[in-house]
Amino acid sequence: MKYLRFPVAAIAAIVSLVAFSAPAPGHADGAPAPFVTEIPNGYRNWQWVSSAHEAGNLNSLGAVLGNDIAIKAYREQKLPFPDGSIIAALHYRYVPSDENNKVFGKVQSFVPGAPTNIQFMVKDSTKFAATGGWGFGHFQDGKPADANFMKPCFPCHQKAKDTDLVFTRYAP
Amino acid sequence: MKYLRFPVAAIAAIVSLVAFSAPAPGHADGAPAPFVTEIPNGYRNWQWVSSAHEAGNLNSLGAVLGNDIAIKAYREQKLPFPDGSIIAALHYRYVPSDENNKVFGKVQSFVPGAPTNIQFMVKDSTKFAATGGWGFGHFQDGKPADANFMKPCFPCHQKAKDTDLVFTRYAP
Numbered sequence: 001m002k003y004l005r006f007p008v009a010a011i012a013a014i015v016s017l018v019a020f021s022a023p024a025p026g027h028a029d030g031a032p033a034p035f036v037t038e039i040p041n042g043y044r045n046w047q048w049v050s051s052a053h054e055a056g057n058l059n060s061l062g063a064v065l066g067n068d069i070a071i072k073a074y075r076e077q078k079l080p081f082p083d084g085s086i087i088a089a090l091h092y093r094y095v096p097s098d099e100n101n102k103v104f105g106k107v108q109s110f111v112p113g114a115p116t117n118i119q120f121m122v123k124d125s126t127k128f129a130a131t132g133g134w135g136f137g138h139f140q141d142g143k144p145a146d147a148n149f150m151k152p153c154f155p156c157h158q159k160a161k162d163t164d165l166v167f168t169r170y171a172p
Numbered sequence: 173m174k175y176l177r178f179p180v181a182a183i184a185a186i187v188s189l190v191a192f193s194a195p196a197p198g199h200a201d202g203a204p205a206p207f208v209t210e211i212p213n214g215y216r217n218w219q220w221v222s223s224a225h226e227a228g229n230l231n232s233l234g235a236v237l238g239n240d241i242a243i244k245a246y247r248e249q250k251l252p253f254p255d256g257s258i259i260a261a262l263h264y265r266y267v268p269s270d271e272n273n274k275v276f277g278k279v280q281s282f283v284p285g286a287p288t289n290i291q292f293m294v295k296d297s298t299k300f301a302a303t304g305g306w307g308f309g310h311f312q313d314g315k316p317a318d319a320n321f322m323k324p325c326f327p328c329h330q331k332a333k334d335t336d337l338v339f340t341r342y343a344p
Contacts, residue, residue, distance in 0.1 A: 047216075051223035051235045053266070056280035063223045063235060063343070092343060094225070100339055103331050108228035112343040159275050167272055171235070171264060171284040 034130060035150040036120050036137025040067070043088040043120070047071045050171040053094060053110070061094040061112050064168045070123075080133065080164040085123040087166065091116045116140070121157075121166065132158065132165050206302060207322040208292050208309025212239070215260045215292070219243045222343040225266060225282070233266040233284050236340040242295075252305065252336040257295040259338065263288045288312070293329075293338065304330065304337050 046065035054060040066074060070085035081087075092112030100109035117140045125133035136153035138145040157165040218237035226232040238246060242257035253259075264284030272281035289312045297305035308325035310317040329337040 045219055047218075048220040048235050048237060050284055051233055052269075053225050053233060053282040054280055055282065056276075056278065058280065061223055061225060063220050065220060090343070097224075097339075099332070103328060103339070104228075106228065108226055108230065110225040110227065111341070112222055115344055156275060160271070167269075167275070169283070171262070172287055 032127065033147070034128070034135075035144075035147070035153070036122050036135045037144045039118065039137075039139055039142065040086055040088070040120060040122070043067070043086070043118075044090075046086075046088060048171075049074060049087065050168050052168070054091075055094075058091075059094045060091045060116060061110060062089060062091040064089050074170040081123045081166065083123050083125055083133075085121075087121045087168070089119040089168070091118065132161075134165050204299065205319070206300070206307075207316075207319070207325070208294050208307045209316045211290065211309075211311055211314065212258055212260070212292060212294070215239070215258070215290075216262075218258075218260060220343075221246060221259065222340050224340070226263075227266075231266045232263045232288060233282060234261060234263040236261050246342040253295045253338065255295050255297055255305075257293075259293045259340070261291040261340070263290065304333075306337050 046067050049064040049066045051063050065088045067086040069082055070087050073081045073085055093114050093116060094110055095113035096107050097109040097111040101107050117138060120137035122135040123133055124135060128135040131154040136150055160167045218239050221236040221238045223235050237260045239258040241254060242259050245253045245257055265286050265288060266282055267285035268279050269281040269283040273279050289310060292309035294307040295305055296307060300307040303326040308322055332339045
């Protein structure tokens with residue numbers, strides 16, 4: 001699963017600076033990147049949408065959080081998500097908790113280990129019109145992935161077109 | 173893992189009503205229950221602390237959320253948690269996501285299924301002095317567990333005495 005992000009409330013203030021800033025990844029020609037290149041402010045304070053364990057090679061345990069606009073849309077079951085929605089997926093290694101397992105007396109408790117990556121989906125039907133209105137973002141150690149890495153996000157998320165390209169369901 | 177709750181900001185307003193309300197579970201003698209008997213308001217809007225998968229018989233996937241006081245203490249790594257802290261553990265069946273697995277082409281994605289229970293830890297060093305300053309709560313279908321069910325909570329959580337009886341760590 002892949003998600004995107006956006007400089008939320010600061011967009012207006014930032015717009016005038018964009019022309020003067022160094023090109024973000026994917027800006028080979030100076031045009032805006034077709035994906036998300038900056039981590040949105042305050043995402044760690046957003047509300048919880050759901051958790052997920054991805055087994056196999058991903059070996060990931062994480063949470064999906066949403067900003068206020070996304071959470072409202074989730075709760076009202078409104079599709080498509082309105083512009084301004086941002087969904088964040090925080091991923092960690094899936095590891096046993098030695099502390100908890102001592103208490104249980106067996107290996108049964110698995111918790112987030114080292115952070116692996118953070119992904120975002122940012123809804124902006126104008127800016128990201130070419131990718132279903134969503135900008136996708138992937139960050140490792142705070143740095144955005146490059147254009148090549150981001151290419152499969154949109155085609156894969158199109159498989160969730162019945163839910164506006166969003167895989168994660170809201171946990172009640 | 174077990175957790176507790178409390179009518180947070182409404183405590184002062186509620187105190188005067190307690191003597192007149194029907195006894196909550198565990199109030200055989202009219203005394204306050206030594207555990208949490210009401211679901212705290214707004215817990216679903218609290219910030220995310222961490223996720224966990226409990227395998228084995230529990231077969232649970234869930235999230236731990238904290239109210240503002242608890243989250244602040246977590247982030248500042250302040251122990252013990254101050255009075256007013258509430259930690260919520262939302263539990264669901266651990267189930268494969270057929271939708272996601274179709275996309276992956278294999279069974280590797282596990283998500284929250286039906287809700288099973290919600291547990292709370294409510295810090296009130298006076299009210300819950302007998303159980304380490306924490307009141308524990310367990311709710312299934314909105315109803316609190318009885319006194320007998322709640323008995324093992326405190327002895328088990330004492331195994332986490334180095335972290336003020338709290339098992340769950342904050343995921344960065």
